[in-house]
Amino acid sequence: MRVVLFQPDIPQNTGTILRLCACLDVEAHIIEPAGFPISDRHFRRAGMDYLDQVTIVRHDSWAAFEGWRAKSGGRLLLFSTKAATPYLDHIYRDNDILLFGRESAGVTDDVVNAADERLVIPIAPGMRSLNVAMTVAMALGEALRQTRDTATPKPEGTAS
Numbered sequence: 001m002r003v004v005l006f007q008p009d010i011p012q013n014t015g016t017i018l019r020l021c022a023c024l025d026v027e028a029h030i031i032e033p034a035g036f037p038i039s040d041r042h043f044r045r046a047g048m049d050y051l052d053q054v055t056i057v058r059h060d061s062w063a064a065f066e067g068w069r070a071k072s073g074g075r076l077l078l079f080s081t082k083a084a085t086p087y088l089d090h091i092y093r094d095n096d097i098l099l100f101g102r103e104s105a106g107v108t109d110d111v112v113n114a115a116d117e118r119l120v121i122p123i124a125p126g127m128r129s130l131n132v133a134m135t136v137a138m139a140l141g142e143a144l145r146q147t148r149d150t151a152t153p154k155p156e157g158t159a160s
Contacts, residue, residue, distance in 0.1 A: 001143055002027045002074070002097045003136060004065070006111060009035035009103045011042040015051070016133040022054035024144060029057045031065045035102070062110060069097065078115035079139055080106060081129050087119040092143040103132050
């Protein structure tokens, strides 16, 4: 499982997502250009000392990312407010690539067209969107729930 951020805008969100990836042992990718320097103090503060514990792969462009993806395999799952398939209805695989767009502008049409699946986290009518860090946490949580420790039997009397 990998989390990919497409040209992130907000350093605090990116730092928070990288901290989440560190804690859950998930590789993180950033497709440049980001809207802030990686040395940004807000980015560092949100990521705290966890930034040294996460594998971060930086791609200098969408084309560079696509080159990497062609070699690495895995389905590209785009999370978008414009998608129709609810993320809880999707069956995840270990090698999936979870892609999240810019806070200000989402992703380009090229990115939408490249995605193998487009998923949405349904929200209440009239609301625009969730914070991207919250979206990553929800999506990654569900993906890992489906793919990790599935062979480990649950103790009797516990929910699955």
